[in-house]
Amino acid sequence: MTAPADRIAAAWRMLAELGVTITDLRDDLRSRRPIPTVADYLPQVAAAAGPGARRTYGSYWARMRTLWGHRCLDEIAATDIEALRYEAAGSARSRRNSRSGRHAGEHVIAAARALFNRAIADGLIDPGASPAHQVAKPRRLPNTRRALTAGELVQINEAARASGDDVVLDALLLRLHTETACRRGGALGLRLADLDVRNGQVHLTEKGGTQRWQPITTGLAQHLLALAKARGAVQPTDRLLRYRDGRPLTSRRYDHLWKRLGEQLPWVAMLGVSTHWLRHTTLTWVERNVGYGVARAYAGHTDSTGPATTTYIKGQIHEVAAALAAMTGQPHPLASAAQLARLNGA
Incomplete structure (x- = not known):
């Protein structure tokens, strides 16, 4: 039952006379609250x-x-x-x-x-x-990752296709990360419903819950669908990337892949090359050849840090598709002929 307004006012006057504030009351209640271990x-x-x-x-x-x-x-x-x-x-x-x-x-x-x-x-x-x-965090040192050279990328792909117990899966993994510049979590989270073969794109859910449609070549899209179907993916929510026995792929596949590549290519082990290097490689190419705004969109970056103009520098999906087409040399359904001509210097 709510106290009458005059009784509440009288209580506040009494507290004021005693020099007690609402902050004092809150702190007192907090001090009485047990602190857990x-x-x-x-x-x-x-x-x-x-x-x-x-x-x-x-x-x-x-x-x-x-x-x-x-x-x-x-x-x-x-x-x-x-x-x-x-x-x-x-x-x-x-x-x-x-x-x-x-x-x-x-x-x-x-x-x-x-x-x-x-x-x-x-x-x-x-x-x-x-x-x-x-306690101050130690200052973060500059990242040692860099873009791979064309020759290094060829060596990695050739080594992946020449060994291992599932060369088809490994080749598709490397191609997926090279084309999309996605993170491991984005690839592992792909479902059958996230693959759009007709328009050549995948729906990625990545770091921080960000989501985007990312263009891929139609050839890669078809091969991803074929692998998923052959390995038991039926329902829209079934995982796209799967082992031969039908189990959804886990991050352990990446660990085994790069360990094997490091054994075959000593420079891979020496530099600590990982899947994230593929992301650096693709995004560096896009930034150098297409521009910063498209590279941001390609990476899926949505942060607003930096100059105020970054708010307005936003690449569109058809520009990302054009960048992919220029990088791979394969046409893309979402890229216009005019865009490709401009990127190719025609």
């Missing part, structure tokens, strides 16, 4: 995180649970996070392209910030009390 709270954090965050931060959250599980969130200090950062950096697996565990240390801080951001959002701690935000 790290072990009790981390499952909630993981449940509220996306699959990408769980994959990236999961091992670091597990380590936090082991080290700090019995402690309440407000008992964790910046020094604890800094110590875990150096521990992770020191125990990171050494690779040819590793950077002395720098990325592992960066991920520790990011995982801790994700934990305390959730605690702040849930009203468990004040924004200024987050120890994770008192």
Whole structure:
């Protein structure tokens, strides 16, 4: 039952006389609220995180649970996070392209910030009390990836077709990533319904849930459909890329592919070449030969960072299709003859 207005007003006057504000009341209630331990709270954090965050931060959250599980969130200090950062950096697996565990240390801080951001959002701690935000992230070093040369790309494709237990699948994978510049997650998420053979395009769902129709050559579209049908894809929601036994493809196929290519081509292992290098290669070609706006559209970038003009520099799908046609030398249903003539310098 709602209190009369005069009683509410009297209560506010009494609080004012006592020097008590609404902020004081809120802080008092918050101080009375029990703060969970790290072990009790981390499952909630993981449940509220996306699959990408769980994959990236999961091992670091597990380590936090082991080290700090019995402690309440407000008992964790910046020094604890800094110590875990150096521990992770020191125990990171050494690779040819590793950077002395720098990325592992960066991920520790990011995982801790994700934990305390959730605690702040849930009203468990004040924004200024987050120890994770008192630890500076290491400055990110320049990326060592680069565009592959035409000769290097030929070597990779020839090596993929000359070995392995499923050369058809591997050849299509490399071709799909070269034509679309998509990420691994975008390719693995493709369904039968996402393939438009008639118009030569696939519907990609990628990083951050962004979606776009991406042109591919009609030849690749036909081969992708044939592979999917031959390997059991029937329903529109069935995955497009599949193993010979009909199972949907997983990221392990990429790991095995590049390990095998590295064994056959020592420079691939030495440089740490991966699927993402194909993305660099294609986007570099598009930017150099077609332009920045089309390269942004080709990449599926939707961010608005940078100069204000990036808001207006937006490539259209027919321009992306024309860029693909110029790059592959194959006509595309969505590219006009005028566009192709202009790109070819006619």
